Amino acid sequence: MSTEAIAVEKPKRNYNVLFGLTLLALLVLLWIVLSVATPSFASGNNIANLLRQGSMIAIMAVGQTFVIITGGIDLSVGAVVGFATVVVAMMINAGFPIWLAILATLLVGVAIGMFHGFGIVKMGLPPFIITLATLTSLRGIGLLMTNGNSINIKSDTFTAFSRSSFVGIPNLFWMVILVGVPAYIFLHHSRWGRYLFSVGSNAEASRLSGVNVQRTIYMAYTLSGLCAAFVGVLLAARIGIGNPTQAEGWELQAIASSVIGGTSLFGAVGSVHGPLLGAFILATINNGANLLNVNSFWQRIITGALIIIIVYFDGLRRRGK
């Protein structure tokens, strides 16, 4: 073994941290530029608003990342969010206690995720297809349940939650921490997290090493469904209605956040902090563009360009150029 080599090599962990720091720097830079460019950006109100916007995508992005690490994709999350707003709204209006309504909604998310696992593992469907199918049919089921109407939620305690803050920070952002910390421990410090990576890298090798590949896939999609249903609850509380057409296109924002955060769509590469930062970078760009009166069509173009640039540079660095 050559000793000289040992000195030069940077372990992968450091690379992860480095990439996270780069994203954080980018986020801070954006904030500084925007504070200078528009006075309204740094107002407490706007920051709170930005955090609320970013939080929901961030939570979805975490679940999405678990799935992408296994080499899959979950296109259904936006539809799950919309569907969850309907479920929680109907249950609260039907007089169930709030905790029960929330719990039931989360279980619906789990069930949807299990269904995806079933489709992939037992029926052999590609993740893209089975989650695409749920995407369209969930919206349909929601519309059937509501007859196409919005449901106004008749509970102030429920809606008040998402508008209020705790020690000056919006409750919705606390929810990111509530999800993010266990997710981080799960992905980076538990063996189930390791199994997500190994399945994404080589499912056959994982199997032969004793990893329960099927269970791992079930787990990834279930967690993604759970995160999405949770976001549905938060969204229902924030806007005070249940409507199955809500959260249109959020699945793409969640995927974009994940990818900006360094997750590889080929699987086996990803983290928890990356997608969180990615979601807030996206939210900041949208927020800033609104304040600067940038045409919303341009916002979409900017987001697209950003995805290409960040992923390109990340790829370059990974290949060691």
Place this chain on the structure above:
Amino acid sequence: MISTAQELHPAPVLEPGRTILELRGLEKRYPGTHALKPVNLAFKSGEIHAIVGENGAGKSTLIKLLTGVMPRTSGEIIWEGQPAALATPHEAMALGINAVHQEVVLCRHLTVAANMFLGEENSRFGILQQRAMVRQAQTIIDDLGFDLPAHVTLGDLTIGQQQLIAAARATVRGTKFLIFDEPTAYLTRKEADQLFTLIRRLKGEGVTIIYISHRMEEVFELADRVSVLRDGTLVGTRNIAETNDAELVKMMINRSIEQVYHKEHFTPGAAILEARSLSGKGFENVSMTVRAGEIVGLYGLIGAGRSEFVTTVYGRHRKSAGQILWEGKEVQVNSEHDAIRLGMALAPESRRDQGLCLNLPVGFNLNLPIYKRISNNLLISNTQEKTQADRQIADLRIKTPTRGALVSSLSGGNQQKIVIGKWLAHGAKLFIFDEPTVGVDVGTKAEIYRLFGALLSKGAGIILISSYLPEVYELADTLHVFRRGKLVATHGFHAASHEDILTQALAEKQEKLGGQI
């Protein structure tokens, strides 16, 4: 476009013995590794030049630079007297430099014929001439004496057969300079002989050949000259007639090895595994017993059903008939999970497809089977994760900058060590090693065999599959010979001669594979 096999190898422009390719100060650095320190070496037209060296010595790196797969860091390559950039594989092929790489780099989902003509398909008015290509490919394959069908999907062939196709492919392109990187690693004697015939024939036609191998007897059988690399440095070049095994090994690893096949005999204990008339996909009616403290060797041609047998025992495939007994009791092994819980461990045949998570770190791969043991209910123990991985890295002398380096950045032999290493800490009772030393250098082989001894002394049993007869012959206490899915003969340690075993493994009547695949 290719019409007949005869036109495939144009006469070389150079007379034999002249320098055809020269390396001047050729150097390669990867991030974190100085893989090739400036190397000067000249290849003579029409020679077979062997390159030997430890795992990670830089052999494959040298080949990648010569074939334009990787850019070099510095130095010059002189081809027929002119400096050559060799920036792309295309450029190398245009000059007539081809290679059969260590890992088969062909398209598994295409047919054999499509792979052979990949990049230079035969088409008329833009329409692929599929039938014609299959016919031509078959002619070429038959002409080379390989017993393989051209119309099947490449992925359906064994790795060894794929390697032969890769060799066939490399010969059809107006080759002047052909490089073989450990071509026989997955081949049995019979297939290796076919390959040697091909190599000698190419030499006769004036093609210059680089031959990389860890098997000394092959080097002495084939080569005219041999160069030794150590740690990225060229230690020396010898005429084959003026050197010997011991000298080369000494040059390679800077010390000598008294004995590669380290064999300890233990008195066998109780039966760990017993297969009774087991049948499944690819094998039928196989019975055998593995006892504590013994190595049971399985020898046979590639495709003889040995791997299928062990993967079925391991629960990867369903058995169709027969019984599996574990420590005397009948068990149902329905999944790998069941097998591992009983106490089995399998180091599979193909490191790329079955053995490794290539884009994950070395330490991760080494710990994958034992994560359950090194974590409490929730968290993985960081220190355990580190010490376990570092111990295997040290024991098997895995050449890697750190345990955090990605497996894909390791040399082939070092990757193979991980396939074995990840099971050593597992504490299994039955170890199944399927071609465990493919591409592993002599020094480490000796180390691995010593570790086998250590496992046996702890009361484990080992099933050892190898297509390399000396390995099973020298190590196995009981040697079973497989032929076409049947167990045809059983011998005690050194109880039969190499010739007898070979005859038993080869079918008396050679049939074409085409029908069965």
